[in-house]
Amino acid sequence: xxxxxxxxxxxxxxxVQALDGVxxxxxxxxxxxxxxxxxxxxxxxxxxxxxxxxxxxxxxxVAGHDVLRERLAVRRALGYVPQDSGVDQLGTGRENLLLxxxxxxxxxxxxxxxxxxxxxxxxxxxxxxxxxxGYSGGMRRRLDIALGLVHRPRVLFLDEPTTGLDxxxxxxxxxxxxxxxxxxxxxxxxxxxxxxxxxxLADRLAIVSQGKVVVEGTPAExxxxxxxxxxxxxxxxxxxxxxQRVLASVGATPDQVLEGRTIVSRVENGGRALPGIxxxxxxAGIAVASVSLSRPSLDDVYLHFTGRDFxxxxxAA
Amino acid sequence: MKTLSxxxxxxxxxxxxxxxxxxxxxxxxxxxxxxLLLYGQLFKNVTKLxxxxxxxxxxxxxxxIVVMNAFFGxxxxxxxxIYDLDHKIVERFLATPASRFxxxxxxxxxxxxxxxxxxxxxxxxxxxxxxxxxxGAAGWVVIILAAILVNSSFAGVSQAIALxxxxxxxxxxxxxxxxxxxLFLSTTMIARxxxxxxxxxxxxxNPVDWGVRAAREVVLPGTSWGHVGMYLLLLFLLxxxxxxxxxxxxxxxxxxx
Numbered sequence: 001x002x003x004x005x006x007x008x009x010x011x012x013x014x015x016v017q018a019l020d021g022v023x024x025x026x027x028x029x030x031x032x033x034x035x036x037x038x039x040x041x042x043x044x045x046x047x048x049x050x051x052x053x054x055x056x057x058x059x060x061x062v063a064g065h066d067v068l069r070e071r072l073a074v075r076r077a078l079g080y081v082p083q084d085s086g087v088d089q090l091g092t093g094r095e096n097l098l099l100x101x102x103x104x105x106x107x108x109x110x111x112x113x114x115x116x117x118x119x120x121x122x123x124x125x126x127x128x129x130x131x132x133x134g135y136s137g138g139m140r141r142r143l144d145i146a147l148g149l150v151h152r153p154r155v156l157f158l159d160e161p162t163t164g165l166d167x168x169x170x171x172x173x174x175x176x177x178x179x180x181x182x183x184x185x186x187x188x189x190x191x192x193x194x195x196x197x198x199x200x201l202a203d204r205l206a207i208v209s210q211g212k213v214v215v216e217g218t219p220a221e222x223x224x225x226x227x228x229x230x231x232x233x234x235x236x237x238x239x240x241x242x243x244q245r246v247l248a249s250v251g252a253t254p255d256q257v258l259e260g261r262t263i264v265s266r267v268e269n270g271g272r273a274l275p276g277i278x279x280x281x282x283x284a285g286i287a288v289a290s291v292s293l294s295r296p297s298l299d300d301v302y303l304h305f306t307g308r309d310f311x312x313x314x315x316a317a
Numbered sequence: 318m319k320t321l322s323x324x325x326x327x328x329x330x331x332x333x334x335x336x337x338x339x340x341x342x343x344x345x346x347x348x349x350x351x352x353l354l355l356y357g358q359l360f361k362n363v364t365k366l367x368x369x370x371x372x373x374x375x376x377x378x379x380x381x382i383v384v385m386n387a388f389f390g391x392x393x394x395x396x397x398x399i400y401d402l403d404h405k406i407v408e409r410f411l412a413t414p415a416s417r418f419x420x421x422x423x424x425x426x427x428x429x430x431x432x433x434x435x436x437x438x439x440x441x442x443x444x445x446x447x448x449x450x451x452x453g454a455a456g457w458v459v460i461i462l463a464a465i466l467v468n469s470s471f472a473g474v475s476q477a478i479a480l481x482x483x484x485x486x487x488x489x490x491x492x493x494x495x496x497x498x499x500l501f502l503s504t505t506m507i508a509r510x511x512x513x514x515x516x517x518x519x520x521x522x523n524p525v526d527w528g529v530r531a532a533r534e535v536v537l538p539g540t541s542w543g544h545v546g547m548y549l550l551l552l553f554l555l556x557x558x559x560x561x562x563x564x565x566x567x568x569x570x571x572x573x574x
Contacts (some may be wrong), residue, residue, distance in 0.1 A: 050412040053574050086409030090334040102326040103415035105319070131337070147409070298521045 001064060003028040003051065003155050003187035009058035010211075011044055018044040019055065020211030023187060026189055026204075031181050033202030034191040035298070041211040042191035043083060046159050049189070050080045055079075062156050079148035083159040085140060087132050093119065094128040094144050097150055111150075118146040121183065121214065138169035149184060156180075158190040174200050176203065180270035195298040209306045223296040226304055229256075229270030230294045231277060234262045236287035243286050250280045256303055264303065270294075320416040327410075327423030330470035331397070332430065345396065349386040349439055353446070354430075363411075368510035370537045380460050380532035381505040386557060387432035387464035388499070388525050392492040394428035395479025402483055402570075411571070419571035421480075421563050425472045425556075426551035432468035436461045448536070450514035456535035459545055473559025479568040492532065499525045504533075527551050 004026035011019040014156045026032040047053040048289050049062055051071045061066045063077035087096055094115060101111040119125045122142040132140065141161065150155055161177065162170040178201065183189050192198050198205045199219050206216040215222060231252055235243055238261055244254045252265035253271060267273040270293040281288055294300070302308075335341060363376050371377050383574060384540035399406050401424075410420055440450075453495040478491050500506075502519050503526035509517055520526045531548035534540050 047574070052408060052411055054572070072414055075412060078412070080409075082405060082408060082412070086405035086407075088330060088334070088406055089404070090337055091330060094334065095330070099326055099330050100409075100413070103323050103410060103413050105414060115385040232552075309448040 006060045028205040031188045033198040033205035035198040036208035040208045079153035081148040089133045101150045122146045155187045195238045214305045226244040226296045234289040255281045323416040326336040331427040368508035375470035379448045380536045381529045384528040391468040394472040397478040427466045428472040429469045436464040452535040459535045460532045463528040463532040469556040473563045476563035477566040488536035
């Protein structure tokens with residue numbers, strides 16, 4: 001059975017169609033990534049699944065419970081680590097965890113033992129009785145995750161778990177999430193706008209763009225689907241059409257054109273094809289600013305399926 | 318059951334935060350002390366006008382200041398809801414099985430609890446200033462109850478406004494807009510016979526005045542327990558009504574998510 005099933009969710013805020021028919025399924029026990037730039041609809045999807053937001057249409061279930069009709073059962077089954085933490089900064093780590101446990105319906109020795117266990121698990125045992133205001137960014141994020149786990153949920157939603165963390169803390173958090181997924185035998189849905197993060201953490205992922213899932217699969221499948229390496233040719237001037245013809249003649253199939261002067265092509269074996277490509281462009285009299293070669297990455301996958309460059313789109317959002 | 322226990326744990330959280338920054342409790346008491354000590358002295362001869370039921374203006378004033386303080390505290394209580402909304406603390410609760418009603422109710426209970434603690438402190442200071450509660454311990458209970466009920470009546474309103482506007486600036490404007498008019502349209506500072514006729518009529522419908530009258534009734538001789546009971550009952554009903562309104566606006570907030 002799917003731990004999370006999402007069917008054609010739609011949600012409109014004023015003039016913005018935040019969700020435009022999102023569908024995907026997450027199997028039990030897997031770490032599933034929703035990847036996309038800011039504003040793509042990832043958070044709205046998660047907020048719908050955790051019952052915070054009501055969709056205009058479509059349906060979804062979490063742990064077998066309908067998110068519209070069985071809200072209480074859904075809330076009991078899930079743990080939610082929101083993008084903006086929602087921790088009480090004036091309380092200590094332990095107090096926050098105890099309160100979370102109480103409203104989740106836990107009490108007494110069971111709750112206290114669980115809180116101790118989690119503090120240990122996320123490495124906050126020493127800071128447990130300090131007020132959260134004095135925590136570092138990484139410590140807060142680990143507390144957020146512990147808060148989502150207090151009631152031993154079966155499905156955990158992590159909304160942008162590493163946004164705002166420095167690179168070092170980010171890598172530590174990845175290890176943390178992988179470890180927790182194992183230790184608590186969880187199904188995890190995480191959203192991220194870091195390609196690297198999705199690549200590292202997700203067993204499978206869906207790329208979300210403009211309120212829709214554009215492609216779904218394992219990172220390896222998605223990359224393999226691109227067939228070959230990417231050769232990126234940046235032209236001095238805008239002779240794009242001619243350059244594309246030349247590239248095609250030497251077996252480098254043009255895939256995308258960026259900003260009117262950069263051509264991304266696919267070739268079977270980049271290392272072997274590169275000298276031929278350069279000399280063909282040279283003899284055709286096309287001025288080249290730079291040529292680069294890369295193994296297929298999620299960046300390329302994103303570019304291929306959305307026709308947009310991930311990094312620049314994310315920055316613009 | 319879940320609503321009660323959730324409310325309890327959420328109140329404990331807020332009370333604990335208040336205890337961690339007790340400076341607030343003191344700062345909030347500054348204003349009533351100014352009224353009691355300076356205003357009470359400045360106008361101490363006003364009782365010569367008659368109709369006050371006592372020659373000691375501070376005895377007349379003290380129970381009213383307790384209620385006034387509870388009222389002013391209530392008008393600001395929505396600020397704490399806005400803080401919790403802004404810091405996504407409310408959203409965190411909403412993704413759990415936590416009772417929705419408890420999220421609103423805990424704010425009102427915390428506000429009323431603060432008013433009760435401040436009431437005790439103001440009464441103790443008044444005692445030191447020579448104010449005697451004519452009906453003794455029962456009178457103290459009534460005054461504290463009046464403070465709690467006036468506070469929760471207006472805390473409900475403040476919560477509703479906080480949930481509707483979700484902006485601190487609007488909260489401040491509303492608090493200032495209703496604060497002084499309701500104070501002046503009551504017998505807080507002046508005996509009823511000394512008020513202009515139309516003001517006496519308007520004051521009858523002013524919940525702040527209901528609280529002031531109940532509290533003053535037990536301080537001065539000639540206590541009418543029937544009146545005390547009636548005012549407290551009216552305030553209790555109003556509290557229930559405004560709490561219901563606040564809960565209703567909370568649903569509107571949820572729909573906006």
